[in-house]
Amino acid sequence: MVSDGAQRPVTVARDGVWAEWAPSGRTAVPFIVLLVIIANLVGVGTVVLLLIGVDDGSGRSGRTEVLWTAAAYLVVALPAGTVAGLRRQRSTNRWLTERREPTGEEAGQALRLPLDTALIAASIWFVGAVLTAAVTAVVYPDPLIGLRVGVAVTLGGVVTAGVTYLLTARAARAVTARALAAHPPVGALVLGVRPRLLLTWALTSGVPLLGVVLLFLDPSNPDGPGEGAVVFLVVVALLVGALATLLTARAVGQPLRDLRRAVQRVGTGDYDVDVLVDDAGEIGLLQEGVNTMVAGLAERERLRDLFGRHVGTTVAQRALRTGVSLGGEERTVAALFVDIAGSTSLVRRTGPEEMVGLLNRFFAVVVDTVEAEGGLVNKFEGDAALCVFGAPTDHPDPAGAALRAARRICDAVAGAGEVDVGVGVACGPVWAGQVGAASRLEYTVIGDPVNEAARLTELAKNHPGRAVASESTVRTAGPDERDRWRPDRKVRLRGRDEHTTTWVRAT
Template sequence: MSIQYGIALALAYVLSVIAASAILIPLRNEASATANTDFAAKNTVTVVVLVVLGTLTVTLSGVLILAPILRWYVAGAEPTPDQAEAAIKLGGRQSVILAVTWAVCGGALLLLNLDQGAALLVPVVLGVVFGGAAAAGTGLVLAQHTLRPIMAAATRGAEPRLKVPGVFARLVLLWFLCSALPIAIIAAFVVLRSYGWLIEKSASLDVPVLMVSLAAVILGLPVMILTSRSISDPVGEVVDAMAEVERGNIVSYVGVYERSQIGRLQTGFNRMVTGLAERDRLHDLFGRHVGADVARRAIDEGASLSGDVVDAAVLYIDLVGSTKLAESRPPQEVAEVLNDFFRIVVGVVDEHRGLINKFEGDAALVVFGAPLWTDEPASAALAAARALGVQLSQLAAVDFGIGVSAGRVFSGDIGAENRYEYTVIGDAVNEAARLADLAKTSDRRILCSAAAIVRADTAEQKRWTGSYSTVLRGRSEATHVSAPVADP
């Protein structure tokens, strides 16, 4: 990057020499032949030496001011406030280097030709002033490709501070350099000749006009390309980052270091991505607390109290002896046992497309068929109960009871407008909870009601056998209870 940066400054200096020559050479050609001969004999070598020395000076100076910045940038380290400040001021420092180099070289040339008179010195002064300004401006455009990622790293997370021309100002400047300025110079030649100032009235303007036209063509193309790239490159970065976001990579970030319309566009994109990341994080946390289906339903329907009465199946699972477990083991160990227990519950429920409506201490209420409709909610609930019985029996530290029921339930949000939760309410919920208590003393630790068996498909019904009828705690009517068929 140091070499690339040095070459950019050297190229800016050389291009500014060509631009200054577009003024200096035509005006010098209109001086007397003797004066031109004396000037050429005395200054040809000097001009070449000054151009070479100036080019080497700006190149080496650019490498030197960039070196300390590259130490932390290449290492990928976070810059200190002083290092970030130095990086932000890099563009101004390079402009000073280019302008001062031009001033020193131009001053040396003027000192060597004080005896030549105003007719020869005025073009030199004009060329130095124009060349210095052209060098500083061209340097900023040429070095922008190298400086952009450095500035982005130095200003990451902060508001851009570098003031640069906006898009409109750049286009106007492009028009001025490539169109208005050459035309103005040609018009100046015509005015100077008409009054005999610096150019004799009898002199031909063919060569001056030709030189200015060639300079406009030679310099116009690179200036137009560089100006276009100063706009298209950062816009292209935003477009590429938007494509990454579209593919799901919401950690995309574009560098921002200039205070212009482009800088505001980049800042706006970064803020948008930050908002998307925050939204996804909240969506993920929301989904983990209430379930992905409930979260999706809340996002689709908005913050309103609503619900429906639907056919659903309910599975209730409760641990046995959790109080004794908490008394005999350290809290951290109890938490680990519960996490292992609920990890299995969550995995099985997700596999059978159920919703864990809530965790109640050492118990869980699971719903099938709400809030998302499914074809066979009772079959899914019964299959999930059997799978849970197999997997939970492998945990030596826990015992459990599982109850399954089905029927018409209210499925929706209850509470207040500013604080509510999704839940299911109905007789099937109460029946499943009572069956889970009763199942804690059964052989397979799983019981279901006839309502669930009736609503299941034939294949699932064959996996259950009727056991007995009983009046569950808190109910007035008897419930026909079934248990899974023992594996052969």
């Protein structure tokens, strides 16, 4: 599903400019760590710009001490956070480097990568907020300045941790996809759509608005904030909000577009669909659910196709529509029986393997011809086949269709020149339905026309036209087909007391 290569990025989203920047090999975890460091440095820079403007109005400034403290902490915190992140995800880095499927525990650890990274970032920022607040309270005459700085750093940390989570989730989609491919989601959500949307709200509205409110409620600055601070905070909120909204929109919108395309393909009958599962929340469950549904539909279609090949398309469709059960009904049908003449000597002459190929070519002619006339190839019996017209579905002219099929089969077989056949056609009432046991059924027709058609086939093998029909069959057919047949003679068929008047092809 996802490439193992360390150099080539994996296409997670199938369209858009961010489709190729999610590595999945040994570079994945280091790349994500670098991305997190950059995000945190941007957050640090933003907070530093806010701290530069800190002043208690006394003319004395402790900005230098605070900034040096922040810089010193940054030198220690960034390497410590990097090491903590790599250690936390060392199992993920291990199976990615070894290019193997993760175990269940390793997959679970990989799915927690965005959340773990965000928590590490939040922890570092919280410690930094406490440290800078304490230093500020000491170096400034008004200790409330320390509270202001602590709150500012805390809010900056909340925003940075949130953006870190969204960026990491985006960058780690290829890793997530590989983990979920090995161990599909089963309902345990790491972070669903609702928390993600709430996080986006916090980054775009909650924290910025809270920051503006705190600027006006700041007890160390009774005159209120300056215009520069408010404008700067609004600009930062707009930029962070745009980034957070874009990341969340893509995290939700892209999988839904992929799912829509997959469902459209399934709707057109294309079951060769495999949706990439790259989300550990509700969307991932939906992606896996669609894959399971498509697999079930494909399996059902294969079974229906196999069912149709064994019992005939019309029987299969009727069984799927009404169910299958033991029992049946009386119908008036035309039975066509076709048999290869001299098959025993033919097997000796050709060998069994070549005989099978010959039979398949012969039966292909029979099936195509019978189905073109609206009939059913009911069963194959060695080198013979029983075909029925008028069951299980009605036919407007079963006798005429059977006679036309008999002529066409004889002409096609004679044109191929591989085998010699005999075709018998009879018409009359039969019992048609399922026979067998409850666990193994077969659709069949039972009645005198079936036996009569089989007996007429033996006569047809010795007749030049190679097709013989009963008189009742020809007289039941439509006039166009009836004119193509002529009376032949009366015979006494094996197993019958009365004589049967036979008809043969007129031309």
